[in-house]
Each structure stands twice: as structure tokens, then as C-alpha cells.
Amino acid sequence: MNSRIGSVVIESVRPELDGGRFAVKRVEGDTFTVEADLFKEGHDVLVAIVRWRQILPTSQETSWSEVPMRSRGNDLWTAEFPLARNGRYQYTVEAWPDLVATWASELKRKVDAGREVRSELLEGAALLEGAAGRAQAAGFAEDHRLLTESSRKLKQPPSPEHIAIALAPELALAAARHADRSLSTRYDRVLEVFADRERARTGAWYEFFPRSAVRDGRTHGTFKDAEAWLPYIQSLGFDTVYLPPIHPIGRTARKGKNNSLKTEPGDVGSPWAIGSAEGGHKAVHPELGTLEDFRHFLKAAEAHGIEVALDVAFQCSPDHPYVKEHPEWFLHRPDGTIKTAENPPKRYEDIVNFDWMGPAREALWAELASVVLHxxxxxxxxxxxxxxxTKPLQFWAWLIRKVQDVHPGVVFLSEAFTRPKVMKALAKVGFSQSYTYFTWRNFKQELQEYLEEITSPPVSEYFRGNLWPNTPDILPEMLQRSGPGGFRLRVALAATLSSSYGMYCGYELCEDRGLHGKEEYLDSEKYQLVAWDLDRPGNIRGWISKLNAARKQHRALQLYGNLEFHVAENEHIVFYSKRTKDGSSQVLVAVSLDPHSPQEAILHVPLAALGIQPDETYQVHELLTDERRLWQGPHSQVMLTPEQPAAIWAVYRFRRSEQAFDYYE
Structure with missing residues (x-):
């Protein structure tokens, strides 16, 4: 038994999230880079590897693979491995002194200094003999032969031939393949990375209520009616359609129009007050259709290149079957009544909440997981x-892992306009994306600071922002007073600052009627049917279609974490770029923050980052107007107006062919 122990120090393994408590996020197809600081006392030659494996959905154990790390100098080591498939991966770092390489290095220095090396050759012979034994045990016959023969020769009286044998490159490679790992050190944690499918990183979301699909404000729509919207949504360029809850709606304390506590005949109530005699979270509202109708809607959406996102709202109407069947799942007041949901001064009289951490939590959690799986x-x-x-982090960590262990392609978007640390904690426990504060960031400095925070490490290792300029709950003050110019510029920002963004139906119509003094819609669709006129004069449908077309055409706009801001000499214009690592897609974006007046700015073009020389001529293709120009030098000028508040330039460099110049595209 070898009584010696290793002394390699492994520090600052990265990426690592909160000491390995949580998985960092990537997307299938990515190459995952691991870095670590490695060192040891003395001058030993070190070898390091990254050990990694994928955890399959079946939870069966998979064998570990190894990839060698490379020294980048100053004790920094790196390696990469492929995230070829969607799912969860584990990784860690291991390092050890390469005894043969260290011996050979010292031997050469002593020979060059004219030292006598008889003892050193015998030392090397012993090391090679050990490597030969390991080669034989592993079934490497040729390595065993070379190592054994070299060991035998080094035991003979030293000669120049023996020195050449000892320092032969092929001998070093054979010995390295069968290194002595008895002195290895392994990092004390096994870390995780979750490789989502592409939809977790990239998507253009459109939210609408199927019950308003008939568009007359009186007739309750069905899934079949909602299918008629799909060509329209596709024409706008959206690839994800998000439906609010589609379940039966309770009648107890049902809300009337504009959140009124008094209902009138025909009031449809809030879809988030889930559950009635017709069923609960696994049922479909009868007026929308049947479960079979919903499945047909999913297939129709797929045929239009659209994926359907469904709302998960874990709360109940007082009429939900759970209330009678499982009263132990709810919080009760001293008088025996169930507590309604509250966020003072707001009170949701039509909703009751679960007792998340109560004594019946195990059965409750299992049932709610079955809802998602259904x-x-x-x-x-x-x-x-x-x-x-408003639910415990422990529940989400458990639920998301339970679902993704079986279905790794499931994506979860967190609707959490809450405190920053809570938003980030939800991302850490597994949410694929999150709503953000973008909705209320209107000025240049605050926009830049916030977007730099959420799209850069360490936050971007686990948090992906999905930018929404409006939701059914929120009509920001800025949109209530900005006119169409504000709607154009805000959607331009959302569509280009992040790889995922969304909007609620009516945005393309510049719907700006709000409740006085509140950031809420007048005649909110949350409580009533709405008569949508999709051809309303003054709509910005064409503008949105062009933005989404640019996103689909240019890979740089589909990536997260590649945002970089640049100087625009005007506080009302923000200027930034997005690029792929290989430079195959390079995009510059300028957006005016003024919805009312024209704005002009000198832009400082990041030539070095684009790989362009200061005196080089290059072409830019403005994607919203289809205009092409030649630029040269580090400055350009832009004029933006409320009618055209953004410019998106794809950048192309010249290359010389045998006949003429063409472009890198």
C-alpha cells in the first residue's frame, strides 16, 4: 500500500454555482468550458482532467468520461466537453503530478548541466516499470513492450543512447497514457450543468386568451376559434403562444368586470380562480372545449411552427374539488374558514392558497407534480x-427536478416581479427563464446597468431574462402616455436585448387605455371577454413582423449572454451589439428612447470586437428598412424617429475573391 498522499491544490473551479448547490445552465449543442486554478509545491509537472457524464432521464448510472485540461499559464487550466443532448450533466476536476514527465524534465536539466545521472536513470527505470505494469493490466500490449524494454535499458550503465531513450517523445506519451494516479487529488464536489433545449434560451412569445378568440366581446371562444388565430400569430413572427389558465373557473366570489366584487349575469371571471364542479387543474373549461380539442389545438399550432406554453397557477377557487376532497391541503382561520389569497392592500377573494409546508405537504406536492405531468x-x-x-423554493426545486429527470425538454418560465434575490433564487432552483424588471427600465443608464447585470456572469450562468413590455396585469405608465412611438421602441428593445421576449395581445394594436393612476388595463381581459380588432388603424403589426424576422435570420439575436453596450453620443439613444463567437453573425442595434421626437447620435462602432481594421471598408445591412451601406472608420451617424425608433445592422466584411469583392455573410 502506498502511504504517500497527493498535495495538488484545486481551487476556483468554475462555473460553480453557490458551492455546487445548484446547476448552471447551458443549451444542448453548446461546448461547456470548465476552468480551475491548479498548483502544487515544487516544480512537478501536473496533469489535470475534467471528469464528466450525463445523467440520463432513466436515472441509470452512466460511466464517467475524461477530457484533458490545458495549462493557460499562471496556474490556470481549462477544458471543454460537449453538451450533445438535452439533460443534466455532472462534472468535477482531478489532477496529479506526472512522475515520469517530472523525472524526464529534471534529467534533461542535469544532463545539460553536465551532471552524472546514473541514479536518475535507475529512478526512471522504476517509474517506467510501474507504468508498464499498468499498461499490461489495461491491455495495451505495445505500450507494455515499449515501457518494459526502455526500463530494462535504463538499468544498464549510462550512455548517450540511454539518455536519448529516456527523453524520447514516444516514451513520454506511452507513460502518460498509464500514469500513476495514486497521488491524485479530486475536487471535493461534483458539480452540475443542465443543458436545456433551445426553446429555454430563444423564443418570441405571444399571449392571448382563447375565450376572446371570437373577437366580438360577447361570445365565449373555444379552442377551435383559437386555432383561427394561429396564422395571424405566425404572420407576426412569434414561435410560442402562451395561454392563461384553461381550466374551469370558480363561481364563489367570482370577480366582475374591472375586478369588481359584484358580478353580473354572463361575467366570465378570472381564469386564475381555478376549479369548479366541472373539475380542477387537470380539466378544461367546458366553454373552451374538451381535452381532445386542446390536443388538436396543440397539433394545429405545431403545424404553424408554434409551440404552446400553458399557465401553471397553483392556487384554487373556493369551489375547487381539492377544497372538499383534501381540506388538509389548505390554511384555515381559527373560525374554520379557508384563508383567501392576499397581498395587502390587494385581496383575491376568489382564490385560496395551499398550505405548502404543512403536515400534508408530501401528498400535496405529489398531486401538483402529477398536474404538470398530466x-x-x-x-x-x-x-x-x-x-x-409566493410558493416555497423547496417545492420548486423538488418539482422541476422531478419533471426534468423524466422529461428534460420541459421549460419553466418564472413570472416573478419580486425582489431581486428571490427572482435569482428561483432561477437557481431550476426555472429556465424569468420575467424581469425590464418592464420598468426606461432610461439609458438604468437599462444598460440592468441588462449588463442579467446577461453577464455570474448571473447569466443561471438566470435567463425573458423581456415583456406588457402583460395582462401590467400596462406600464410609459406606454399609457407614449403613443405608437413608445410601443415601437419598447418592443424593439425587448426583441433585441434578450434572446427571449414576449408581449400580451393588444400590444401590436397600441392598446393604451389604463385605469386612472394605475399600471393596469381598463376593461382588463382578465375579467371579461374583449372584442379585438386586429386591423385597428395605427397598429404596428408590420414593425413587429420585421423585428421577429431579424431575430430568425441572425443567430446573434438568438443567443443570451452576448450583449455588449457601446457609446452613442446622445442620452436618448442606446447602442449595443450581439455577436456569435465565430463571428458568423454580427449585429449592431441602436434604439431611441424618445417616443415623441427625432433623435440623432454619433455611434462609436466597436471595430476591434467586429474584427475590422480602422481603415477597412465594411458593409452594413439595416434589417428593418432593407437598406445597405458601406461604412469605414470607428464612427457612424444615425437619425431615429418615433416612426422608425430603431435600427438593426447586420455587419459584413469584404473578402477578396479571384474576380471581385464579395461579403462574409
Missing amino acids: WVDQGVRVFRVDNPH
Whole structure:
């Protein structure tokens, strides 16, 4: 037994999230880079590897693979491995002194200094003999022969031939293949990375209520009626359609129009007051249709290149079957009544909450997991989760892992307009994406600071921002007073600052009627049917279609974490770029923040980052106007107006061919 122990120090393994408590996020197809600081006392030659494996959905153990790390100098080592498939991976770092390489290095220095090396050759012979034994045990006959023969020769009286044998490159390679790892050190943690499918990183979301699909404000729509919207949504360029809850709606304390506590005949109530005699979270509202109708809607959406996202709202109407069947799942007041949901001064009289951490939590959690899996079985793989910050983090960590261990392609969007640390904690426990504060960031400095925070490490290792300029709950003050110019510029920002963004139906119509003094819609669709005139004069449908076309055409706009801001000499214009690592897609974006007046600016073009020389001529293709120009030098000028508040330039460099110049595209 070898009584010696290793002394390699492994520090600052990265990426590592909160000491390995949580998985960092990537997307299938990515190459995952691991870095670590490695060192040891003395001058030993070190060898380091990254050990990694994928955890399959079946939970069966998979064998570890190894990839060698490379020294980058100053004790920094790196390695990469492929995230070829969607799912969860584990990785760690191991390092050891390469005894043969260290011996050979010292031997050469002593020979060059004219030292006598008889003892050193015998030392090397012993090391090679050990490596030969390991080669034989591993079935490497040729390595065993070379190592054994070299060891035998080094035991003979020293000669120049023996020195050449000792320092032969092929001998070093054979010995390295069968290194002595008895002195290895392994990092004390096994870390995780989750490789989502592409939808977790990239998507253009459109939210609408199927019950308003008839568009007359009187007739309750069905899934069949909602299918008629799909060509329209496709024409706008959206690839994800998000439906609010589609379940039966309770009647007890049902809300009337504009959140009134008094209902009138025909009031449809809030879809988030889930559950009635017709069923609960696994049922479909009868006026929308049947479960079979919903599955047909999913297939129709797929035929239009659209994926359906479904709302998960873990709360109940007082009429929900759970209330009678499982009263132990709810919080009760001293008088025996169930507590309604509250966020003072707001009170949701039509909703009751679960007792998340109570004595019946195990059965409750299992039932709610079965709700998600039920809709996965119907074909849903994207869920927008309502108010996750009002439920325990422990529940979400458990639920998301339970679902993704079986269905790794399921995507969860966190709707959490809450405190920053809570938003980030939800991302850490597994939410694929999150709503953000973008909705209220209107000025240049605050926009830049916030977007730099959420798209850069360490936050971007686990948090992906999905930018929404409006939701059914929120009509920001800026949109209520900005006119069409504000709607154009805000959607331009959302569509280009992040790889995922969304909007609620009516945005393309510049719907700006709000409740006085509140950031809420007048005649909110949350409480009533709405008569949508999709051809309303003054709509910005064409503008949105062009933005989404640019996103689909240019890979740089589909990536997260590649945002970089640049100087625009005007406080009302923000200027930034997005690029792929290989430079195959390079995009510059300028957006005016002024919805009312024209704005002009000198832009400082990041030539070095674009790989362009200061005196080089290059072409830019403005994607919203289809205009092409030649630029040269580090400055350009832009004029933006409320009618055209953004410019998106694809950058192309010249290259010389045999006949003429053409472009890198």
C-alpha cells in the first residue's frame, strides 16, 4: 500500500454555482468550458482532467468520461466537453503530478548541466516499470513492450543512447497514457450543468386568451376559434403562444368586470380562480372545449411552427374539488374558514392558497407534480408559472427536478416581479427563464446597468431574462402616455436585448387605455371577454413582423449572454451589439428612447470586437428598412424617429475573391 498522499491544490473551479448547490445552465449543442486554478509545491509537472457524464432521464448510472485540461499559464487550466443532448450533466476536476514527465524534465536539466545521472536513470527505470505494469493490466500490449524494454535499458550503465531513450517523445506519451494516479487529488464536489433545449434560451412569445378568440366581446371562444388565430400569430413572427389558465373557473366570489366584487349575469371571471364542479387543474373549461380539442389545438399550432406554453397557477377557487376532497391541503382561520389569497392592500377573494409546508405537504406536492405531468402527457413542454415567489423554493426545486429527470425538454418560465434575490433564487432552483424588471427600465443608464447585470456572469450562468413590455396585469405608465412611438421602441428593445421576449395581445394594436393612476388595463381581459380588432388603424403589426424576422435570420439575436453596450453620443439613444463567437453573425442595434421626437447620435462602432481594421471598408445591412451601406472608420451617424425608433445592422466584411469583392455573410 502506498502511504504517500497527493498535495495538488484545486481551487476556483468554475462555473460553480453557490458551492455546487445548484446547476448552471447551458443549451444542448453548446461546448461547456470548465476552468480551475491548479498548483502544487515544487516544480512537478501536473496533469489535470475534467471528469464528466450525463445523467440520463432513466436515472441509470452512466460511466464517467475524461477530457484533458490545458495549462493557460499562471496556474490556470481549462477544458471543454460537449453538451450533445438535452439533460443534466455532472462534472468535477482531478489532477496529479506526472512522475515520469517530472523525472524526464529534471534529467534533461542535469544532463545539460553536465551532471552524472546514473541514479536518475535507475529512478526512471522504476517509474517506467510501474507504468508498464499498468499498461499490461489495461491491455495495451505495445505500450507494455515499449515501457518494459526502455526500463530494462535504463538499468544498464549510462550512455548517450540511454539518455536519448529516456527523453524520447514516444516514451513520454506511452507513460502518460498509464500514469500513476495514486497521488491524485479530486475536487471535493461534483458539480452540475443542465443543458436545456433551445426553446429555454430563444423564443418570441405571444399571449392571448382563447375565450376572446371570437373577437366580438360577447361570445365565449373555444379552442377551435383559437386555432383561427394561429396564422395571424405566425404572420407576426412569434414561435410560442402562451395561454392563461384553461381550466374551469370558480363561481364563489367570482370577480366582475374591472375586478369588481359584484358580478353580473354572463361575467366570465378570472381564469386564475381555478376549479369548479366541472373539475380542477387537470380539466378544461367546458366553454373552451374538451381535452381532445386542446390536443388538436396543440397539433394545429405545431403545424404553424408554434409551440404552446400553458399557465401553471397553483392556487384554487373556493369551489375547487381539492377544497372538499383534501381540506388538509389548505390554511384555515381559527373560525374554520379557508384563508383567501392576499397581498395587502390587494385581496383575491376568489382564490385560496395551499398550505405548502404543512403536515400534508408530501401528498400535496405529489398531486401538483402529477398536474404538470398530466399536461406534459397531452403534449405541452413549456409552462409559464404564475407567482412562483409566493410558493416555497423547496417545492420548486423538488418539482422541476422531478419533471426534468423524466422529461428534460420541459421549460419553466418564472413570472416573478419580486425582489431581486428571490427572482435569482428561483432561477437557481431550476426555472429556465424569468420575467424581469425590464418592464420598468426606461432610461439609458438604468437599462444598460440592468441588462449588463442579467446577461453577464455570474448571473447569466443561471438566470435567463425573458423581456415583456406588457402583460395582462401590467400596462406600464410609459406606454399609457407614449403613443405608437413608445410601443415601437419598447418592443424593439425587448426583441433585441434578450434572446427571449414576449408581449400580451393588444400590444401590436397600441392598446393604451389604463385605469386612472394605475399600471393596469381598463376593461382588463382578465375579467371579461374583449372584442379585438386586429386591423385597428395605427397598429404596428408590420414593425413587429420585421423585428421577429431579424431575430430568425441572425443567430446573434438568438443567443443570451452576448450583449455588449457601446457609446452613442446622445442620452436618448442606446447602442449595443450581439455577436456569435465565430463571428458568423454580427449585429449592431441602436434604439431611441424618445417616443415623441427625432433623435440623432454619433455611434462609436466597436471595430476591434467586429474584427475590422480602422481603415477597412465594411458593409452594413439595416434589417428593418432593407437598406445597405458601406461604412469605414470607428464612427457612424444615425437619425431615429418615433416612426422608425430603431435600427438593426447586420455587419459584413469584404473578402477578396479571384474576380471581385464579395461579403462574409
